[in-house]
Amino acid sequence: MDWKLELVIVPVSDVDRAKKFYTEQLGFAEDVDHRAGDSFRVVQLTPPGSACSITIGTGLTTATPGAYQGTHLVVNDIEAAHARLVERGVEVSEPFHFTADGKQAGLAPNRGDYATFLSFEDPDGNGWTVQEVGKAT
Structure with missing residues (x-):
């Protein structure tokens, strides 16, 4: 059985600022940007050529922004x-x-x-x- 790491949640304080950094400056592809009200947003981003993505957003983790x-x-x-x-x-x-x-x-x-x-x-x-x-x- 394969166990594949496909997603890592990265804690951020400002989703739009982080999304701009990861897409415009790092060149990550935007796969998903979904909101379900004011308390939940998921943005999935994938580095070029990677099988693993990151997710930034609201309501996803209790980790402190900048902790990773x-x-x-x-x-x-x-x-x-x-x-x-x-x-x-x-x-x-x-x-x-x-x-x-x-x-x-x-x-x-x-x-x-x-x-x-x-x-x-x-x-x-x-x-x-x-x-x-x-x-x-």
Whole structure:
């Protein structure tokens, strides 16, 4: 039996502001924007090429907006991802890797898969990590 992760609820304080960030700046597709009165709204958004979506909204979770940290997106070219985010106005870190002692360092010239990252936050402070996987070294 397969168990597939298909949806992650991300807590936000302003649904319209978050929706604009995720669609216009990150390029996520809007799959659903449904309201059932003033106390319930669900907005489902999917990163390009992803089988898993996120949902933001009202009445979905008791988690504090900005509480989520380290949710990962995976790309095969960290430099291209960085350039696209900068071009779209996202405040994003420079690409980095972790040293053997767990500290962040600049890019290694011959880095391998799973070793290179960048990070950014949504308008509420939910922290995202982008990880490079599948780039030929």
